Amino acid sequence: MGRLIVIEGLDGAGKRTFANGITAELTARGHSVARAAFPRYTEDIHGELIGEALRGGHGDLGDSVYGMAVLNALDRRAAAAALRDDLRAHDVLLLDRYVASNAAYGAARLHQDSSGDFVAWVQELEVSRFALPKPDLQILLQVPTEVAARRAEHRERTEVDRQRDNFESDAELQQRCGEVYAQLAAAGWWSPWLVVDGSGQVDFAGIVDEHVLA
Ligand SMILES: Nc1ncnc2c1ncn2[C@@H]1O[C@H](COP(=O)(O)OP(=O)(O)O)[C@@H](O)[C@H]1O
């Protein structure tokens, strides 16, 4: 079985860039890597609806914390069989966002912390009821909120189809979300966590040696 490695962090933290760096390091050493990113905006009907709701579609759906979280959970549930296939076929399956994104963003939107009802509800739904594949490691790519916001703005200007959605433009929400992520990591929520400082150069070789393949 391959190792399931999840990358979490704020919008604009640099998750995709980090995933590219880890993938390059692993493939250079001859390891096979599968990748997925949630939400699956173009591959799954739940993901498609999430994208539309994030941009104001479907009435007040985007305002509903539980509604959006259910859609995100169903997107992952629909992906579970493919994730298991990837884990059988590859050395590493690298995910850009997973269940902890639901926990961190929902709790932050509701002004709860990681010990509140919302995180417990996510755990009950996605971990217990949907029995999604458990990560071997969740990596929190941690950057100051202002840095993440600047990067997201830069990305919006320079990349096609990477416009910021309603959450991404809300600085206070991002700040609270970063705090919940830090609590989840400190508590070892669902799996071991590694917190990586994403504000400067990242030591991909060291992280692969000590954490991804360990
Ligand atoms: N370590 C880094 N230092 C400087 N800029 C970065 C770094 N990582 C990512 N970026 C830039 O920040 C922006 C957002 O990165 P991205 O990987 O798309 O973030 P995310 O997937 O977390 O939203 C991109 O323009 C990217 O080039």
Ligand SMILES: Cc1cn([C@H]2C[C@H](O)[C@@H](COP(=O)(O)OP(=O)(O)O)O2)c(=O)[nH]c1=O
């Ligand atoms: C995967 C996932 C994302 N989210 C949130 C985080 C982001 O604010 C938003 C969209 O994800 P994001 O990774 O920002 O997508 P993009 O490719 O557009 O940058 O949805 C959840 O609330 N729950 C989830 O399960």
